[in-house]
Amino acid sequence: MIDPIFLAEAAVNGLLLGGVLALLALGLNLIFGVIDIVWIAYVDLVMICMYAVYFLVQVYGWPIWIGSLVSVALGALLGVGVHVLIISPILGSAPINQLLATGGLLFFLQSFATFLWTTDHRSVRLTLPTLEFGGMFLSFARLIAFVVALLVMLGLYLFLRHTYVGTAIRAVSQDRDAMALMGANPRTVYLVTSAVGGALAGVAAALLIIQYSVHPFFGAAFGPLTFMICVLGGLGNMVGAFVASFIMSEVISIGGVVWSTEMGYVIAFVFFVVMIFARPGGILGRRT
Amino acid sequence: MSGGRVLVAALLVALLIVPFVPMGGMQQYMLHVLIQIFIWSFIGGAWSLMGRFGLVSLGHGAFLGLGAYTTTLLWNFFGLTPWLGAVVAMALTAVLAVVVAYPCSRFSVVGHYFGLVTLAVGEVIRLLIIAERDWTGGSLGLTVRPQGGDSLVAVQFADKRVFYYAGLVLWALGLWVWHRLDRSMARAAMEAIGEDETAAASVGIHVTRFKIGITVLSAVLTAVGGIAYAQYIAYVNPDTLAGIGVSLRIVFAVVLGGMYSLLGPTVGTALTIALAEVLRVVFGVSYVGMAETIYGLLLIVFIIFLPSGIYGSVSELLRRPRAVAPATPATA
Numbered sequence: 001m002i003d004p005i006f007l008a009e010a011a012v013n014g015l016l017l018g019g020v021l022a023l024l025a026l027g028l029n030l031i032f033g034v035i036d037i038v039w040i041a042y043v044d045l046v047m048i049c050m051y052a053v054y055f056l057v058q059v060y061g062w063p064i065w066i067g068s069l070v071s072v073a074l075g076a077l078l079g080v081g082v083h084v085l086i087i088s089p090i091l092g093s094a095p096i097n098q099l100l101a102t103g104g105l106l107f108f109l110q111s112f113a114t115f116l117w118t119t120d121h122r123s124v125r126l127t128l129p130t131l132e133f134g135g136m137f138l139s140f141a142r143l144i145a146f147v148v149a150l151l152v153m154l155g156l157y158l159f160l161r162h163t164y165v166g167t168a169i170r171a172v173s174q175d176r177d178a179m180a181l182m183g184a185n186p187r188t189v190y191l192v193t194s195a196v197g198g199a200l201a202g203v204a205a206a207l208l209i210i211q212y213s214v215h216p217f218f219g220a221a222f223g224p225l226t227f228m229i230c231v232l233g234g235l236g237n238m239v240g241a242f243v244a245s246f247i248m249s250e251v252i253s254i255g256g257v258v259w260s261t262e263m264g265y266v267i268a269f270v271f272f273v274v275m276i277f278a279r280p281g282g283i284l285g286r287r288t
Numbered sequence: 289m290s291g292g293r294v295l296v297a298a299l300l301v302a303l304l305i306v307p308f309v310p311m312g313g314m315q316q317y318m319l320h321v322l323i324q325i326f327i328w329s330f331i332g333g334a335w336s337l338m339g340r341f342g343l344v345s346l347g348h349g350a351f352l353g354l355g356a357y358t359t360t361l362l363w364n365f366f367g368l369t370p371w372l373g374a375v376v377a378m379a380l381t382a383v384l385a386v387v388v389a390y391p392c393s394r395f396s397v398v399g400h401y402f403g404l405v406t407l408a409v410g411e412v413i414r415l416l417i418i419a420e421r422d423w424t425g426g427s428l429g430l431t432v433r434p435q436g437g438d439s440l441v442a443v444q445f446a447d448k449r450v451f452y453y454a455g456l457v458l459w460a461l462g463l464w465v466w467h468r469l470d471r472s473m474a475r476a477a478m479e480a481i482g483e484d485e486t487a488a489a490s491v492g493i494h495v496t497r498f499k500i501g502i503t504v505l506s507a508v509l510t511a512v513g514g515i516a517y518a519q520y521i522a523y524v525n526p527d528t529l530a531g532i533g534v535s536l537r538i539v540f541a542v543v544l545g546g547m548y549s550l551l552g553p554t555v556g557t558a559l560t561i562a563l564a565e566v567l568r569v570v571f572g573v574s575y576v577g578m579a580e581t582i583y584g585l586l587l588i589v590f591i592i593f594l595p596s597g598i599y600g601s602v603s604e605l606l607r608r609p610r611a612v613a614p615a616t617p618a619t620a
Contacts, residue, residue, distance in 0.1 A: 038404075090591065096539075096543065100536075220533065224411050
């Protein structure tokens with residue numbers, strides 16, 4: 001029998017991981033909701049930003065908060081770049097082609113990172129304490145990541161609720177055609193969405209690099225999980241994605257402690273498949 | 289039309305005599321590349337059986353891996369000949385396909401949702417292979433236990449020519465299945481389902497039955513391809529035979545070639561494999577990742593500029609001037 005303390009620790013770690021996953025899922029979901037394309041390479045953009053933070057902080061000795069800001073800016077820039085160079089030429093193409101174009105980007109980023117930085121695992125070493133709380137050991141870095149993720153999500157919520165562009169973004173995800181009739185420029189909305197989505201990837205990168213080491217296949221490791229969270233919550237459904245992130249991270253974290261890391265993921269993925277079938281209308285949100 | 293037949297016959301004869309063309313040291317390498325093209329074209333063709341009707345699976349690695357690992361494990365641990373192992377593997381794959389396809393069509397999980405559900409299934413199989421490392425060797429992979437010398441029972445041959453002809457037959461078989469399906473009523477039914485499920489159901493097409501049928505066919509053929517590849521390479525690895533990487537590669541090759549035509553998957557697979565080989569030879573081991581980088585870049589460019597695939601675009605190009613006026617040069 002497993003010590004309840006371990007389970008509790010796993011549950012808290014799952015909660016902390018869920019915050020960062022939610023950030024990723026919201027970024028991907030935002031883009032999907034507005035542009036209607038799943039960026040298969042989304043987490044690979046995160047990977048690039050993680051490398052940026054690693055080099056700035058670990059190699060050039062910049063403070064972590066500057067590195068994080070650079071990561072956010074780089075993420076936004078990458079988001080805009082992906083949209084302008086890859087997405088906008090194929091906006092009218094078949095969905096499968098759109099999916100595959102970003103899949104090509106996945107191969108490109110993954111191999112280019114291998115080429116530039118080899119497959120070594122690199123991590124930023126911050127001297128952060130480990131907290132002890134009722135017999136559980138919790139990493140302070142994870143706690144910070146969780147809090148920052150929640151704050152950024154709150155910021156995103158305020159941005160979408162209380163700014164003109166945010167309102168336009170919400171409008172377009174509800175009705176693409178009507179939005180153009182209302183006089184908002186779809187091109188601007190798409191660009192802003194891609195930039196915001198990319199910036200969220202940058203934030204997530206800064207929060208992930210203090211907990212995990214980065215390597216070229218980081219995107220392949222976290223990507224499928226992120227898509228599944230988005231689908232579980234309902235593609236384009238922000239609240240659903242938020243809830244789904246915590247469900248999945250808890251399953252992975254607790255499953256990982258009870259069985260093994262791989263089995264944690266297996267259980268999460270099987271759970272995902274079953275949920276798609278069991279709750280086609282419910283947790284999936286807005287399906288047509 | 290007879291011109292086309294002559295061309296096909298000439299191509300077939302050329303493929304049949306390739307192993308006997310003296311190429312010196314290059315021969316083994318040429319055969320190796322061609323065998324891979326045959327097997328992966330077959331797998332691509334199997335994928336396109338579903339893909340062309342809008343059932344875009346991003347998890348065919350699941351079927352590939354299940355097939356290859358079942359056969360290999362049965363041979364390594366129980367000495368069961370891969371011929372019988374393949375039957376078991378095909379049965380298992382068919383079961384998995386039904387398990388995926390039935391709820392998918394029952395709850396009309398289509399489009400993005402279908403793609404991501406299949407992607408999850410592919411990852412589940414990959415992770416299960418890694419998790420059961422006592423049997424499967426985990427992410428290090430597993431070598432097919434050598435029998436020592438040529439053996440039909442073990443399906444192990446030192447001579448690449450045996451695999452070459454086997455691959456050729458497999459490839460032709462795949463084309464035949466594709467052609468048969470293309471001429472059948474099932475194709476019309478599947479196209480109707482792909483267009484509009486409700487409308488198809490309203491004219492009496494059994495949507496669930498057709499979808500499960502096509503998925504099982506596609507999955508079982510994919511498993512056969514995976515078994516063939518495992519027997520040829522004599523090594524199985526969760527990253528090359530299951531999961532998101534290989535699944536996307538299959539889809540890429542097919543979309544690149546064109547998934548709505550008989551030879552599209554073959555053209556796409558041949559091109560991607562040739563490209564990968566050329567880049568590998570050019571860059572060698574000194575620039576690890578460079579070949580794949582260019583590969584990814586070219587894929588993006590191809591998808592942006594040739595949306596209906598290379599074979600599809602070229603055959604459109606050839607057909608159009610002939611139909612209108614033979615003298616005008618192709619402009620499209």
